[in-house]
Every structure is written in structure tokens, then in C-alpha cells.
Amino acid sequence: METQPRALCSQLTSQHGLCDVTLTGAFLSWKEAETCRRRAAGHAYDPRKAGAFKKGGRCVPLCEIVAVQETEGEDPGADTGERRSAPRSPAECNQHAFTVSYVERGRKHRWQCSEVTFRCTESRLCLQWLQAIKEQLALLTTRPKRLLVYINPYGGKQRGKRIYEQKVAPIFCRASISTDVIVTERANHARDHLKTEADLQKYDGIVCVGGDGMFSEVMHGLISRTQRDTGADQNCSGETLVECSLRVGIIPAGSTDCVCYATVGSNDPVTSALHIVVGDSQPMDVCSIRADDTFLRYSVSLLGYGFYGDMLTDSERKRWMGPARYDLSGVKTFLSHRYYEGTVSFLLADSNVGTPRDKLQCRSGCNICQQPSADKRLCGKEDRALDGEAKGAWQVIRGKFLAINAACMSCACPRSPKGLSPSAHLANGTVDLILVHKCSRLDFFRHLLRHTNKDDQFDHPFVEVYRVRQFRFTPRCQETASELELELREGDGVGRARFFSQICRKHPACGCMPTHSCWNCDGEILPHAGIEVRVHCQLIKLFARGIEEQTVFDDPYTLCAI
Numbered sequence: 001m002e003t004q005p006r007a008l009c010s011q012l013t014s015q016h017g018l019c020d021v022t023l024t025g026a027f028l029s030w031k032e033a034e035t036c037r038r039r040a041a042g043h044a045y046d047p048r049k050a051g052a053f054k055k056g057g058r059c060v061p062l063c064e065i066v067a068v069q070e071t072e073g074e075d076p077g078a079d080t081g082e083r084r085s086a087p088r089s090p091a092e093c094n095q096h097a098f099t100v101s102y103v104e105r106g107r108k109h110r111w112q113c114s115e116v117t118f119r120c121t122e123s124r125l126c127l128q129w130l131q132a133i134k135e136q137l138a139l140l141t142t143r144p145k146r147l148l149v150y151i152n153p154y155g156g157k158q159r160g161k162r163i164y165e166q167k168v169a170p171i172f173c174r175a176s177i178s179t180d181v182i183v184t185e186r187a188n189h190a191r192d193h194l195k196t197e198a199d200l201q202k203y204d205g206i207v208c209v210g211g212d213g214m215f216s217e218v219m220h221g222l223i224s225r226t227q228r229d230t231g232a233d234q235n236c237s238g239e240t241l242v243e244c245s246l247r248v249g250i251i252p253a254g255s256t257d258c259v260c261y262a263t264v265g266s267n268d269p270v271t272s273a274l275h276i277v278v279g280d281s282q283p284m285d286v287c288s289i290r291a292d293d294t295f296l297r298y299s300v301s302l303l304g305y306g307f308y309g310d311m312l313t314d315s316e317r318k319r320w321m322g323p324a325r326y327d328l329s330g331v332k333t334f335l336s337h338r339y340y341e342g343t344v345s346f347l348l349a350d351s352n353v354g355t356p357r358d359k360l361q362c363r364s365g366c367n368i369c370q371q372p373s374a375d376k377r378l379c380g381k382e383d384r385a386l387d388g389e390a391k392g393a394w395q396v397i398r399g400k401f402l403a404i405n406a407a408c409m410s411c412a413c414p415r416s417p418k419g420l421s422p423s424a425h426l427a428n429g430t431v432d433l434i435l436v437h438k439c440s441r442l443d444f445f446r447h448l449l450r451h452t453n454k455d456d457q458f459d460h461p462f463v464e465v466y467r468v469r470q471f472r473f474t475p476r477c478q479e480t481a482s483e484l485e486l487e488l489r490e491g492d493g494v495g496r497a498r499f500f501s502q503i504c505r506k507h508p509a510c511g512c513m514p515t516h517s518c519w520n521c522d523g524e525i526l527p528h529a530g531i532e533v534r535v536h537c538q539l540i541k542l543f544a545r546g547i548e549e550q551t552v553f554d555d556p557y558t559l560c561a562i
């Protein structure tokens with residue numbers, strides 16, 4: 001029995017002329033044929049032409065080949081866009097050809113699907129190549145074959161359906177991926193379908209076409225379903241949640257597309273489709289949010305109180321404007337300059353998961369996300385155990401805040417390419433907690449502006465940032481209520497009188513002033529102000545690989561040399 005994949009090496013013709021084509025267990029490579037080069041050097045050597053040959057050479061990792069197929073009715077000029085001026089010669093008519101589709105990297109982390117067609121005169125050789133490449137592709141078992149696709153037709157600029165049909169479906173088809181497509185008919189359609197109806201055994205992954213809100217729906221459906229199917233109770237505080245086995249692919253077609261941008265490095269639908277086809281896998285942390293001991297929601301990107309909560313509330317009334325609603329509501333909220341009083345308590349993460357200001361950005365194959373840390377081990381343990389273990393480790397900050405932001409990932413998006421917390425990690429079991437204290441409008445503007453340039457947005461005296469694994473927020477109005485409860489239960493008559501007089505002095509309008517904001521939870525409004533948040537390390541997986549270091553794959557010859 002053959003254990004090693006077959007290696008092949010032949011001289012085949014591509015649009016750049018005769019090539020040495022090699023297939024090994026790891027790469028498919030082609031370059032100008034040696035004989036050609038010698039002939040070119042010996043006779044009428046044309047450096048431009050030699051350069052073009054060199055340019056035409058590639059070394060493609062097998063895992064980045066999308067598909068290979070026999071090319072029928074092959075026209076040698078077809079893939080270069082050249083028009084044929086002469087009829088085919090008898091030799092050309094006898095040619096056999098196959099086309100390889102592969103991932104090619106462009107600027108700004110974009111991927112595109114390129115093609116190369118190789119021709120030869122022997123049908124047997126052509127078949128041998130086709131079969132060998134197909135055999136190699138069949139060994140890549142992490143690639144999805146059947147996908148369940150949800151499209152939000154109203155997300156972003158309402159282009160979800162068109163984006164899927166024109167840019168994504170042809171790539172899935174090329175890669176022989178079969179799909180069941182559901183165009184949603186209402187909000188929460190995808191969530192409910194996943195939660196109760198979908199036959200998940202049939203699929204290797206789920207794809208959502210839309211924005212962060214749509215991804216959030218799919219994530220909620222999938223996590224709830226996984227817990228239900230495995231007997232875990234997401235409503236129970238301290239429950240160890242079970243990781244979801246199906247991966248989720250995001251085709252960006254929303255307003256912010258932060259989850260896609262921060263996990264792939266771009267918001268380009270073709271790039272996302274290719275990451276799905278090659279079967280990438282990126283684990284991701286998920287925060288669970290509770291209030292009054294009741295489970296509310298999950299969050300993976302931004303959990304923002306104050307500025308981002310108010311901005312979202314205002315923007316929901318302007319949904320008809322599409323993505324521009326955030327700009328208008330952002331300016332309006334900035335001008336209102338509201339601050340909110342309350343107490344933030346948090347449990348700091350271990351130092352081995354980095355700090356928000358360490359400049360160690362989470363990139364493909366991130367070391368910090370791969371090391372087993374205490375945070376990961378503790379994730380999912382009983383809250384009581386956590387509390388006991390960490391007794392005294394809780395830090396408490398009272399203040400007046402313009403914004404409280406919890407970033408479970410960098411939250412990079414086209415509006416802020418480095419994100420709310422540029423060094424936050426996708427899968428380290430922690431969340432970066434950013435506290436923006438009350439400051440002048442001008443200072444707050446400077447802080448916001450730094451999200452869009454290279455300056456450090458944490459380098460202000462009114463900004464604090466911590467890497468945490470759990471936190472709580474209590475708005476001032478609830479704080480006094482709980483204190484009051486305690487005082488009434490435990491205190492004597494004198495204490496009670498003193499407490500009431502305190503409320504009256506501080507809250508002259510009877511203690512129920514509208515002094516609280518709401519939370520922006522991945523773009524959904526959470527009407528609660530007081531919440532408790534816990535990170536569940538690597539609870540879900542995406543069809544992504546994290547943002548690649550740009551330089552590694554810039555030169556195709558580098559790879560050939562490896």
C-alpha cells in the first residue's frame with residue numbers, strides 16, 4: 001500500500017510557455033523550464049521576457065489549492081485574455097489540459113482565487129496529473145464538504161444575497177462544496193433555526209452572510225444548541241460550557257463586520273469564502289453576560305457601556321441609513337458628552353497572557369493563544385471556586401465614566417483598523433477592559449481619534465486598561481439600592497436614617513434620575529446597566545486563521561526555497 005503521496009515532475013505548457021511543474025506532498029510549483037531559460041540566454045535573450053517567465057512561476061502550498069479540473073475545449077489564450085488571431089494548429093488541437101485554482105495573496109490580507117492551466121499532448125499524462133492533485137486534496141480532511149448558509153438580506157447595504165450569489169457561491173461550487181441556503185425572513189430566524197430545527201449532523205460548518213449582528217445570531221443559536229445537545233445548562237451560573245464543534249464562516253455583508261475583519265484582516269467576501277474552502281480553523285473566546293443571576297447574552301467583540309451604548313441606541317432609530325448611521329449617531333453621542341457613575345470590579349488575568357499595552361498583537365498561530373494558561377484552566381470552573389481562589393484579587397474602581405468598553409478581541413474594523421484594543425487576543429481566555437473616565441470633550445475627541453491612527457489610545461491620564469477574565473459593573477443607582485437593602489437588613493434605626501438622608505442629598509429628584517446607559521453587546525442593545533461578565537476560553541471556532549503577518553507570503557520564491 002502506498003503511504004507517501006506521489007511526487008510528480010513534468011514539463012507542461014502554461015500561458016507563460018514551457019514550465020517545469022512539480023508536485024510534492026506539500027507544494028505544487030511551476031517555473032520557467034530550464035531548457036527555455038538556456039535557449040533564451042544563448043540566443044536572442046530578452047530580459048523582459050525572462051522576467052515574465054519568472055513572474056509566471058509560483059509555489060502553492062497544497063492546502064491553498066482550491067480545486068483542480070480537466071479543461072475541456074481548451075483554448076491556450078483563454079486564461080490570459082488574449083484573443084486568438086489564427087486557427088488552432090493540429091498540434092494544439094491534440095492538447096489535453098487541466099486547470100488549478102489556488103489562493104493568491106493580495107494587498108491588505110486579501111485573498112483571491114487565481115487559475116493556471118497546464119497543457120500537454122499526452123492524455124495519459126494529463127490524467128495522471130489530475131488524479132495526483134485530486135488525491136492530495138482528498139487527504140486534506142479539515143476542508144468542509146457540506147455547509148449550511150444563512151443570508152441576512154437586510155444587513156449593511158442590503159447586498160448580502162447578491163454578494164453570496166455573485167462572489168461566494170461560484171467559489172464553493174468550484175471547490176465542490178454543497179450548500180443548503182436559508183435567506184432569513186425575520187430577525188432571529190437563523191438563531192431559532194439553529195437552536196431547534198437544523199439537522200447539524202448533515203454539515204461540516206455554518207456560514208453567515210451579514211454583519212456582526214447576524215454572526216451573533218448564529219453564534220447564539222450554535223452555542224445554545226451545543227449546550228442543549230450535551231446536557232449543559234447555559235442559564236446556570238458557573239456552568240462549564242461545551243465547545244461547539246461546527247466552525248462558523250462569516251461572509252461580510254454588514255455595517256461594521258468587526259468579527260470578520262479582526263479574525264481575517266479584511267472585510268472582503270472572496271477572502272472569507274477562500275478561508276472557508278481551505279478549511280481554516282480559528283478558536284475564539286466568548287463572554288457570557290448575566291444580570292440578576294440570569295443569563296442574558298454572549299459577546300465576542302465589543303461590550304460597551306456609555307458612549308457605545310448610547311451611540312447604538314441612537315443608531316437603531318436610523319437603520320434605514322445603513323452603515324452611515326453609526327457616523328451620525330457617533331457625532332451626536334460625542335456632542336452629548338454624557339458620563340455615567342458606577343463601580344467596576346474585575347479579576348485580573350495571569351501575566352502570561354500578555355497585557356493590553358504590550359504591543360504583542362494576536363496574529364496567525366499566536367503563541368499566547370496557544371499556551372495553556374491558568375485562565376483557560378479556570379474558565380468554566382464554578383464561580384464559587386473562582387471567587388474562592390481569587391479572593392482578594394478582585395479590584396474595584398468607582399468613578400464617572402464616559403465609556404466602559406470590554407474588548408474580547410481587538411475589534412479592528414474598517415473604521416478603526418487597529419481596533420479598540422490593538423493587542424487583545426482572539427483565544428486567550430481574557431477580555432481587555434477599557435475605562436474612559438470623565439474628561440473634557442477635547443480630550444475625549446483626542447482619545448477617539450487615536451483609534452483611527454497609529455497613536456496609543458490608552459496613553460491618556462483619563463484612560464485605564466486591564467486584561468481581565470471576569471468583571472462586574474454596578475451603576476450608581478443600583479449601587480445605592482443594594483447598599484440600602486443591606487443597610488435595611490443589617491443596620492439599626494440610626495443607620496437607616498443616615499442612609500436615607502444620603503440618598504436625598506445626592507439624588508434630589510427622588511433617586512431615580514436617568515443616570516444609566518445601556519450596553520452595546522456586539523451591536524445589540526442590552527437594556528440592563530448592571531451586569532456580570534465571564535470569558536469562556538475558545539468556546540467557538542471560525543473558518544479563519546487570525547491575521548497573517550504580511551511579509552511571510554509576499555514572495556512566492558521564498559516558499560519554494562523552504
Ligand SMILES: CCCCCCCCCCCCC/C=C/[C@@H](O)[C@H](COP(=O)(O)O)NC(C)=O
Pocket residue numbers: 211212213214254255256257258301302308312326411413415416419420445448449451452520521522523524
Ligand atoms: C473622531 C473619530 C472617531 C472614530 C472612532 C472610531 C472608533 C471605532 C471603533 C469601533 C469598534 C467597533 C466594534 C464593533 C462593534 C460591532 O459589533 C457593532 C455592530 O456591528 P454591525 O452593525 O452588526 O455590523 N458595531 C458598532 C459600531 O457598535
Ligand SMILES: Nc1ncnc2c1ncn2[C@@H]1O[C@H](COP(=O)(O)OP(=O)(O)O)[C@@H](O)[C@H]1O
Pocket residue numbers: 151152153154155156157183184185186187188189209210211212213214215217253254255256257323523
Ligand atoms: N430577514 C431579516 N429581517 C430583519 N432583520 C433581520 C433579518 N435577518 C437578520 N436580521 C437581524 O438584522 C440585524 C442586523 O444584521 P447584520 O447582518 O448584523 O447587519 P448590520 O451590520 O447592518 O447591523 C441583526 O440583529 C439580525 O438579527
Ligand SMILES: [Ca+2]
Pocket residue numbers: 285408409424425426427428429430431
Ligand atoms: Ca480574548
